[in-house]
Amino acid sequence: MSDQPYVFQATCSAPVNIAWGKRDTSLILPTNSSLSVTLSQDHLRSLTSAAYITRKQLGTFPPDRLWLNGEEEEVKEGGRTARCLAEMRRLREQVEAANPSLQKIASYPIHIASENNFPTAAGLASSASGLSALVATLASLYALQDHGVSTSELSRIARQGSGSACRSMFGGYVAWEMGSQADGSDSVAVEVAPASHWPDLHALILVVSDKKKGTPSTAGMQRTVATSALLEHRIRDVVPARMERITRAIHARDFDAFARETMADSNQFHAVCLDTEPPIFYLNDVSRAVIQLVTELNRASVAAGKGCVAAYTYDAGPNAVLYVQEKDVAHVLDVVLRYFPQSAESFPDPFQLGVDPAGGKGALPEGFNEAVIPRHELGAVARVIHTMVGDGPRTLDSSTEGLLDGEGMPKRVKQ
Amino acid sequence: MSDQPYVFQATCSAPVNIAWGKRDTSLILPTNSSLSVTLSQDHLRSLTSAAYITRKQLGTFPPDRLWLNGEEEEVKEGGRTARCLAEMRRLREQVEAANPSLQKIASYPIHIASENNFPTAAGLASSASGLSALVATLASLYALQDHGVSTSELSRIARQGSGSACRSMFGGYVAWEMGSQADGSDSVAVEVAPASHWPDLHALILVVSDKKKGTPSTAGMQRTVATSALLEHRIRDVVPARMERITRAIHARDFDAFARETMADSNQFHAVCLDTEPPIFYLNDVSRAVIQLVTELNRASVAAGKGCVAAYTYDAGPNAVLYVQEKDVAHVLDVVLRYFPQSAESFPDPFQLGVDPAGGKGALPEGFNEAVIPRHELGAVARVIHTMVGDGPRTLDSSTEGLLDGEGMPKRVKQ
Incomplete structure (x- = not known):
């Protein structure tokens, strides 16, 4: 056994979406329903890799780290990345508790690298695709969908990172029902029709x-x-x-x-x-x-x-x-x-x-x-x-598309 | 007696006005009320002279004639100038019928010259001041206000030429009540406050x-x-x-x-x-x-x-x-x-x-x-x-400000 950390990486991409109706919530007013079209990741996407890091000696507690477009950003407590991370860890803990044979990885520190292939000048909100890619990547890293966690549940968590991100968890034509619970627990996106229903x-x-x-x-x-x-x-x-x-x-x-x-x-x-x-x-x-x-x-x-x-x-x-x-x-x-x-x-x-x-x-x-x-x-x-119009988040091959290296550090860093 | 026509001329100026609420009628929808401010004629005005022409021999029937900013325009039957002229003649006829000693001039041909002192490029509707000046000038020519015709009645006639013209018949702050009669007979402008109420x-x-x-x-x-x-x-x-x-x-x-x-x-x-x-x-x-x-x-x-x-x-x-x-x-x-x-x-x-x-x-x-x-x-x-803010139509001295000459022809004609 070496002193090298063991790095396990997952990589996903997620799309942007264009909405109707829901825009009014940028004016902080709830509407009953909103609709969106998910756009193809062949042209516009956020690409995210996440890795958990196991060390032989965990005497130190290294923090979670985040690189956006090659620049490190603090994972602020209470911030949207930290909120999504906490929710995803909680789900992994539930899965681990229900499956004692699973490795206990929920508490391991996480490194995240994310890149958008569209410039900020495009005027497209990158938070929808970015937070959606984050949640999809963590779900993949934690193998949550193999253990029965639904896309709807993931959409609920993405929403807590960025409202519009819940829509980018689905492809095609999407509705976001606001729900009636005060805690927003029933405020999730649902598929109206897949991209294949009206593909042209x-x-x-x-x-x-x-x-x-x-x-x-x-x-x-x-x-x-x-x-x-x-x-x-x-x-x-x-x-x-x-x-x-x-x-x-x-x-x-x-x-x-x-x-x-x-x-x-x-x-x-x-x-x-x-x-x-x-x-x-x-x-x-x-x-x-x-x-x-x-x-x-x-x-x-x-x-x-x-x-x-x-x-x-x-x-x-x-x-x-x-x-x-x-x-x-x-x-x-x-x-x-x-x-x-x-x-x-x-x-x-x-x-x-x-x-x-x-x-x-x-x-x-x-x-x-x-x-x-x-x-x-x-x-x-x-x-x-x-x-x-395009599909929902894609799970990619980290060995070819991953943004983190074998040390869990970003391959591309802005100079 | 010579063969020269006898020309009797009156000259008035009228202001432009700026409205609230009523603008929606440009979208052909009635509102219950609208307000306007009448602007000063010291800076923006329509100036109009009108003359009736008596000839010894009226065997020919010369038509009414109109010059706008020095260019002759046809007085189209059913057009707004013709409508206002007809209404004003009708009022004069009533006055003549009630006062047998008055000269019978209602049927005499009329020459009208009108000029705006603001360019079309100013984007100000000239129809309000123009039709208001026309009605004020004809009222002066026919001495209607000396015989009990009210400004309100004149405003009703100006409205038939151009909706917004009814407001320019008053100075200061003006309301236009739409009225309830189908024929519009109770749709007239009224003074909310004179310019002197809030003159600054x-x-x-x-x-x-x-x-x-x-x-x-x-x-x-x-x-x-x-x-x-x-x-x-x-x-x-x-x-x-x-x-x-x-x-x-x-x-x-x-x-x-x-x-x-x-x-x-x-x-x-x-x-x-x-x-x-x-x-x-x-x-x-x-x-x-x-x-x-x-x-x-x-x-x-x-x-x-x-x-x-x-x-x-x-x-x-x-x-x-x-x-x-x-x-x-x-x-x-x-x-x-x-x-x-x-x-x-x-x-x-x-x-x-x-x-x-x-x-x-x-x-x-x-x-x-x-x-x-x-x-x-x-x-x-x-x-x-x-x-x-300014006052309503002004009656001016035709000998110094009149736009028509002794023949009833415009002094300034565009070459």
Whole structure:
């Protein structure tokens, strides 16, 4: 026996998700239901390795350690990582108690390394995929699912790390029921439909810079939201029925209904942001131009006897997410890039559709009003990320994809 | 006797007005009440002369003629000028019938010349002041008020030319009650308080260009508004109580309450515009920056134990109207011009306050966050018009201010 620590490592990736309805909780108001689409990890993902470390001599108690994108961060007591770790340890302890033959590893120190493959500038909340990957990785490390722990239970724990992370524990189309228990124990995400139910839903993320925004004095959203007469009406009278309609549209793969409800929900979310005191603005002139472009694309399509070809949705920022069916995605991309041109670098064309980053190579639809917005300069939309609906967390091979080395230390550290 | 026509001319000016609540009728939905402030004709006005023409031989029937800003326009049958003319002639006929000694002039052809002293680019609806000036001028020409016709009755006629014109028939603070009669006969404006009740209310109009807007395909506002769940709630549950609170604030000269209600109403109006399908955007990034600047000015003032120093309101466009009390106007202007600099031409300083058009000569208030928005370039706000609350239509001396010559023809014609 050597003095070397024994390192056992597990590695998982987890996806980002795009939500409806639930966004209002960023305004600290509960809604009854929310929906989300999980996006493919082929393009956007958090990758996490976790290892527990056994030493011959455990006289010292080394702490848990965490590296995010190559930089060590403190695992703060009461913080979201520590909360999830504690919950996962508790589950492992239960499993160990019920299975006396199992190794007692719940108390061993843990090293965690996590990386996102998308830049912060993409405006995508990394906490959903990051906390989801953490929980999936610890579940794998602790072999919890082999011992009967459900994805639903893991989703409940991920939620305690970051609300939206509970949704990234599932692939496809996901609902988050808020539950009725004061302790949130029945507030979990459930699958509405797997990605395979409606697999041809693509997403175009238009990353919009907001240089002109300055640093507004945020006067506390909770307080300002208390001033919106419309918000309460939305939450109580509008959102629940809309979530039901979107669920029905997903079940029926009815893109036209899906698109209309998605856009209406996005518009109304930003409307109530404007109706607060002082008003909250997330959309800027480029966001507005994207909306006008999608409106015109849909108007032309509806005039031609077809339904909507694209749907926009905006979270708490100027970036657009456009949903498009696979059959329309090359055409819609070509028009989007015509008005918001990209370089080969800012639009890498991961699906190899052969769409020119400068756009405008195809014909515009019949009756399309070319003057709907001006053609913007390179950079007005900083990048276009093309992805699609995808599956839930993936367990990967630590020997090839693991982020920790044989000592339990991160392989890549920021200099 | 010569063959020369006899020309009798009257000349009036009328003001523009800025409204709350009533803006929603641009979305073709009636509200119970709306309020407005009439702005001073010293800075913004429509000037109108009208003449009736008597000829020895009336064998030919010369038509009514109209010149707007020096260009002749047809007096279209059923158009708003023709409607107002017909109503005013009807009143004159009644007066003539009741007073047999009066000259029978109601049937004589009329020549009208009208000019606005503000450019279309100012984004101010010229129809309110224009139709109000037309009605005031015809009332003067026909001596109707000498024969007991009330301003209220004239306001009812101006409304038939242009809804908002009924408000410009009064100075100061005005309410427009929608009335309950199907024919609109009880839909008239009434004075809430004269300008002299609260005479130190200044208005800064920030004219914002919207070059990037393109030509969106307006899909018919009526139809789109039918899709907003929030609009109905606003109209029914929010606006009536707010109009009462603004009226109370005007009566009490309570600027802080006035400002808060004004800004909340503007925000909510634009919120419901966004909540339509497809969404309607009037505010752009510059409008948004002005809102953030006013929010910060007020935050600093409230933090210093004082109330709001400025209130913004936006109609169906990106231009801001800021209300400021006289005591604060030099200070607020200095900060506004610091962030949205002007030239001597685009900010002529009509009150001779000595404020530098480039702004920023005075100190910022204690605790003001300088980074709230970036300092914009010259031209982001195209011009700043400084005016204040003012009186209703004025009857002027046609011999010095009349727009028609001795032949009843316009003195100034566009070449």
